[in-house]
Amino acid sequence: MRRQATPLSTGGTVNDGDPRLRRFFDFLARSGHKATRQRALIVRAFFDAGRHVSAEELYHQIYGQAPGIGLVTVYRTLKLLRDAGLATERRFGESYARFDPSPADRPHNHLICTRCGKIQEFRDRGLPHLQQKVAHGYGFAVNECKLELYGLCRDCARPSRARGHRAGGRRARVDARSRFETPRRAPPLLTEETLEKRARPAGHAKK
Numbered sequence: 001m002r003r004q005a006t007p008l009s010t011g012g013t014v015n016d017g018d019p020r021l022r023r024f025f026d027f028l029a030r031s032g033h034k035a036t037r038q039r040a041l042i043v044r045a046f047f048d049a050g051r052h053v054s055a056e057e058l059y060h061q062i063y064g065q066a067p068g069i070g071l072v073t074v075y076r077t078l079k080l081l082r083d084a085g086l087a088t089e090r091r092f093g094e095s096y097a098r099f100d101p102s103p104a105d106r107p108h109n110h111l112i113c114t115r116c117g118k119i120q121e122f123r124d125r126g127l128p129h130l131q132q133k134v135a136h137g138y139g140f141a142v143n144e145c146k147l148e149l150y151g152l153c154r155d156c157a158r159p160s161r162a163r164g165h166r167a168g169g170r171r172a173r174v175d176a177r178s179r180f181e182t183p184r185r186a187p188p189l190l191t192e193e194t195l196e197k198r199a200r201p202a203g204h205a206k207k
């Protein structure tokens with residue numbers, strides 16, 4: 001049976017009453033950060049996208065709406081979202097972090113296509129049992145478990161002839177990208193080390 005990897009976190013328009021926005025602003029107030037319009041815009045764009053974006057991808061996405069927002073601000077805001085428990089920072093074999101709109105308390109696993117960069121989420125009822133069995137066999141106490149499967153997604157694994165003539169095949173790949181992740185871009189505008197350095201609050205500067 002062909003299984004559909006269910007996207008657990010789905011995108012869509014985020015309205016003002018969205019509880020995630022309220023939780024984020026509560027967190028900002030509690031932690032002494034300012035609730036700026038830029039931060040609100042970044043957070044909405046992140047939840048609208050509903051996928052595993054890097055700071056740079058989100059920056060490119062919102063650049064058209066708000067050219068004044070810099071990459072470092074996007075990165076810093078994503079880190080704040082993570083600190084607020086509203087996003088999970090993940091690494092999928094890349095040199096930079098991606099931010100998952102599924103909170104850390106919603107465990108799930110990922111299928112990562114190494115050709116088009118698509119990342120799909122899945123859960124399987126049999127996995128917890130298998131994990132328990134393995135852990136028990138080794139006398140191991142598990143406190144976190146994540147499963148990442150790397151390979152080719154259904155679109156990329158399909159033989160090129162089955163994808164139809166060239167134009168059709170190209171269209172199919174573009175669709176897959178727009179629904180999920182954008183392809184891996186190399187090299188990034190700024191390395192994570194530089195981003196990290198610039199995102200660090202300086203001395204008594206306002207947060």
Ligand SMILES: [Zn+2]
Pocket residue numbers: 052100101102108109110121
């Ligand atoms: Zn995920």
Ligand SMILES: [Zn+2]
Pocket residue numbers: 113114115116117118152153154155156157
């Ligand atoms: Zn693919």
